[in-house]
Amino acid sequence: MSAEPGTVRPGGRTARVRAAVLRAAGDVLAEQGFAHLDLADVARRAEVGKTTVYRRWGSVTGLVADLLGDMAEQSLPRADTGSVLGDLRANAALVRRTLADARQGPLFRAVIAAATSDARTAQALRRFYDVRVGEWAPCVEQGVARGELPAGTDPSLVVRAVSAPLYYTVLTTGVVPDEAAADRAAEAAFAAAVSGVYVVGD
Amino acid sequence: MSAEPGTVRPGGRTARVRAAVLRAAGDVLAEQGFAHLDLADVARRAEVGKTTVYRRWGSVTGLVADLLGDMAEQSLPRADTGSVLGDLRANAALVRRTLADARQGPLFRAVIAAATSDARTAQALRRFYDVRVGEWAPCVEQGVARGELPAGTDPSLVVRAVSAPLYYTVLTTGVVPDEAAADRAAEAAFAAAVSGVYVVGD
Numbered sequence: 001m002s003a004e005p006g007t008v009r010p011g012g013r014t015a016r017v018r019a020a021v022l023r024a025a026g027d028v029l030a031e032q033g034f035a036h037l038d039l040a041d042v043a044r045r046a047e048v049g050k051t052t053v054y055r056r057w058g059s060v061t062g063l064v065a066d067l068l069g070d071m072a073e074q075s076l077p078r079a080d081t082g083s084v085l086g087d088l089r090a091n092a093a094l095v096r097r098t099l100a101d102a103r104q105g106p107l108f109r110a111v112i113a114a115a116t117s118d119a120r121t122a123q124a125l126r127r128f129y130d131v132r133v134g135e136w137a138p139c140v141e142q143g144v145a146r147g148e149l150p151a152g153t154d155p156s157l158v159v160r161a162v163s164a165p166l167y168y169t170v171l172t173t174g175v176v177p178d179e180a181a182a183d184r185a186a187e188a189a190f191a192a193a194v195s196g197v198y199v200v201g202d
Numbered sequence: 203m204s205a206e207p208g209t210v211r212p213g214g215r216t217a218r219v220r221a222a223v224l225r226a227a228g229d230v231l232a233e234q235g236f237a238h239l240d241l242a243d244v245a246r247r248a249e250v251g252k253t254t255v256y257r258r259w260g261s262v263t264g265l266v267a268d269l270l271g272d273m274a275e276q277s278l279p280r281a282d283t284g285s286v287l288g289d290l291r292a293n294a295a296l297v298r299r300t301l302a303d304a305r306q307g308p309l310f311r312a313v314i315a316a317a318t319s320d321a322r323t324a325q326a327l328r329r330f331y332d333v334r335v336g337e338w339a340p341c342v343e344q345g346v347a348r349g350e351l352p353a354g355t356d357p358s359l360v361v362r363a364v365s366a367p368l369y370y371t372v373l374t375t376g377v378v379p380d381e382a383a384a385d386r387a388a389e390a391a392f393a394a395a396v397s398g399v400y401v402v403g404d
Binding site for chain 1: 235237311312314315316317318319321324325327328331359362363365366367369370371373374375376386389390391393394396397399400
């Protein structure tokens with residue numbers, strides 16, 4: 001979630017072209033929003049032939065879907081602090097830093113806004129969060145195995161509960177949550193999980 | 203939060219014009235999104251003179267700000283079930299119904315999307331939630347007074363914690379939370395509040 005899409009990675013010309021195009025697309029999203037995303041403009045910014053961009057990504061929504069896929073692949077691995085509360089705090093801090101980041105914050109807000117009216121972007125966004133939640137779920141599973149959380153606790157619900165208040169604050173107030181708010185998000189998810197709110201099934 | 207903006211209310215011609223215009227604006231937002239909102243189109247739908255609409259609201263963002271103000275004024279009063287958990291459950295159910303509503307759900311998503319790139323809409327949205335949070339805050343204050351929650355619990359943090367996972371789910375997955383998710387949102391906020399996570403200051 002906090003990796004910069006389009007940073008230089010090993011690979012041939014195809015990989016370099018993709019990196020340049022995704023970086024340019026991310027720049028436009030962060031600076032101007034989804035409505036201003038245009039394949040010809042992205043091609044020019046990326047110094048890549050327009051035909052290549054049209055052939056490979058086809059549409060703006062195809063480009064955003066690939067960008068989100070790339071961001072999911074490159075995003076940071078989960079924490080392993082030895083306690084579930086420590087791990088959830090690390091997750092909350094990472095989410096907060098992403099939302100506070102001068103490039104990634106606006107980029108996420110732009111994609112979330114676009115997803116409210118574009119089904120393909122919504123699907124790509126859902127997939128992005130599925131990957132992130134899957135990455136962090138073992139923190140909760142370990143917490144259950146260590147007896148810190150009740151058996152049957154749904155890992156996905158706990159991980160999403162950490163992010164929810166941070167995204168909610170940004171999206172409904174425009175204010176980026178501070179570090180205390182991130183800690184509170186982790187502590188609230190932990191307290192609710194301990195009380196059994198996220199035990200499902202049976 | 204669940205009141206329909208622009209329903210018929212008593213008042214003179216000015217009030218009727220405002221109701222018709224705000225209803226038309228809400229319809230466009232719900233059906234087509236913020237990008238399609240146009241004062242001339244709203245005037246035609248509302249069967250009101252274009253000049254009146256331009257003179258009174260000035261701009262699309264002025265119109266959305268007035269719509270949100272009207273929705274806040276008309277939104278339902280808080281519950282008073284006798285227990286803070288009961289009240290939080292009622293609040294969660296109301297938020298869920300709003301997000302699930304065929305008109306209000308898309309309307310809120312459209313306004314939240316617009317707020318990511320429009321400062322005046324963001325301010326109007328912030329004010330809307332301030333009014334709603336203020337309406338429900340006494341539920342938490344009573345819970346503290348009855349000894350159900352620790353002294354020093356911040357009412358606003360608890361009320362916002364109920365909404366957060368419901369909005370987060372809608373905005374990042376496109377899926378409207380079900381009744382079980384609404385209950386879980388209330389129970390999680392309650393458990394976290396009981397544990398003292400929302401106690402602030404000294």
